[in-house]
Amino acid sequence: MAPSTETLTAERILEATEEVLRRHGPAKATVVDVARALGVSHGSVYRHFRTKAALREAVTQRWLDRTAKALSGIVAEDRDPQERLLDWFSALFAAKRHKAGDDPELFATFMVLTGESSGVVDDHIADLTGQIAAIVRDGVARGTFAASDPVVAARALFQATGRFHDPCYAREWEQPGIEAEFDALLELVLRGLRA
Template identity: 75%
Template sequence: MAPTAETLTAERILEATEEVLRRHGPAKATVVDVARALGVSHGTVYRHFRTKAALREAVTKRWLDRTSEALAGIAAGDRAPEERLRAWFTGLFEAKRRKAGGDPELFATYSVLTGENGAAVGEHIDDLTAQLTRIVRAGTDSGAFTAADPAATARALFHATGRFHDPCYAGEWQQPGIEDEFTAVLDLLLRGLRA
């Protein structure tokens, strides 16, 4: 049974939008396609998302938030800071590789959408670097790390590991030896942080 305007939720619209994007790609997917997939009028979709751009931004944010939420638990954990930092970067790299390799068409779609939605991407990066800052600060507070400015150090760590999480490098993530390269970079960074 198709949802009614009263029972249709923003989350259900975002799920349908993701499916429509997977099927049609970002260039051809329309709000009418989303409405058709839900069995409602396009006006009903517009009650939740005022514009097509707003819908695409929300779907992009939802996609990015999945990674942030998964990593938040690691950042807030009670393991030693060095172990947490290693687990956090490993989790980020694995999540990005899984997205790129598990559903390459959808990954390509989201690469287009993230290019359109700089605000959502900026918020995502701010969230990730805030998580890293918490880990670095915990390390400096415990005496495990030396970092005069935990926030600046977190941003530097994030940028230094870009090859392993920035989508522009996705083509390299399945190459032989990439795990060894990731470990070497992470080991180098951790050595530099140790007190």
């Protein structure tokens, strides 16, 4: 049975949009396709998202927020900052590999969408580097890390590890030996942070 507009939520629209994007790709997916998948008029979708661009930006943000939310739990833990930082980067790498390997059609679609949504991507990167900075700041307070500016250190860590989370490197993530390279890089950057 088709849902009524009263039960139509932004979250349901975003879920349907992901499915439509997976099926048709970003070039061919339309708001009409999303509305059809939901059994509503395209006007009902536009009541929640004013434009196709707004809908695409929202679905991109939702996709990126999943990763940030999962990582925020590691930041909040009360344990050794070095272990948390290792776990945080490992979880980021695993999440990116999972997205690229388990659903390559949707991953390719989101590569296109993130290119269109630079503000959303910039906010996502700021969120992630803020999480790193919180761990570094805690490490400085506990005497584990030596960093005069945790925000600058966080940006440097994020950039130094880019090969293991920047989607442009996705093809390399399944190569033999990638885990050893990742571990070696983390050991190197953490050595540079230690007090």
